[in-house]
Amino acid sequence: MKITGACHCGDITYEAELDPxxxxxxxxxxxxxxxxxxxxxxxxxxxxxxxxxxxxxxxxVKEAESGNRRALTFCSTCGAGLWATDEKGESGIVNLRAGTITERRDLTPRYEIWCSSAMPWLARFDGTERHDKGFT
Structure with missing residues (x-):
């Protein structure tokens, strides 16, 4: 599905093709x-x-628990987080921040990762595939 997105102030905009x-x-x-x-x-x-x-x-750029260095991208005007990639962009993957996606109401989470760190007071989401760590 084609999606569009923007930071809170609208200075940064993007589009992408997403597999729900x-x-x-x-x-x-x-x-x-x-x-x-x-x-x-x-x-x-x-x-x-x-x-x-x-x-x-x-x-x-920050170092994840896995040891991977992640580049977190944000708007310098409004501070909204936008996406993350590996530090050098070699993975070919972009992790978009769902709150910036215009069509976010049309999407339903299919999986949860790093459930071992989930807040104990947080209710479980119905219908998601759960992983204690990241995908292996």
């Missing part, structure tokens, strides 16, 4: 902190099917 089966939830501690929430909802798209339409995002 690649829409999920990440409970890792990094996503909890960087989203300022109990989890982050992500849409995984192929880099070749992602296109930045406007704006120049800022990038922050």
């Amino acid at each position: 089966a690649r829409f999920g939830i990440c409970h890792c501690t990094d996503c909890q902190v960087t989203s300022a929430s109990a989890f982050r909802t992500i849409a995984v798209v192929k880099q070749a099917e992602f296109r930045l339409l406007s704006g120049t995002p800022k990038t922050y």
Whole structure:
């Protein structure tokens, strides 16, 4: 499905092709902190099917629990998180932040990753495939 997205202020816009089966939830501690929430909802798209339409995002590189270095992209004007990739962009994958997707109401999470870090007070989501760590 074709999706579009933008940061809160609209300075940065994008479009992508998304397989709805690649829409999920990440409970890792990094996503909890960087989203300022109990989890982050992500849409995984192929880099070749992602296109930045406007704006120049800022990038922050962090080391994940897995040891992988991740480039987190955000708007320097409004601060909205937009997407993440591996540091050098070699994986060919972009993890879009679901809150920036215009069509987010049409998507349902299909999986949850890093459930071992999930908040104990958080209710389970119905119909998701659950993984204690990331995908192996």
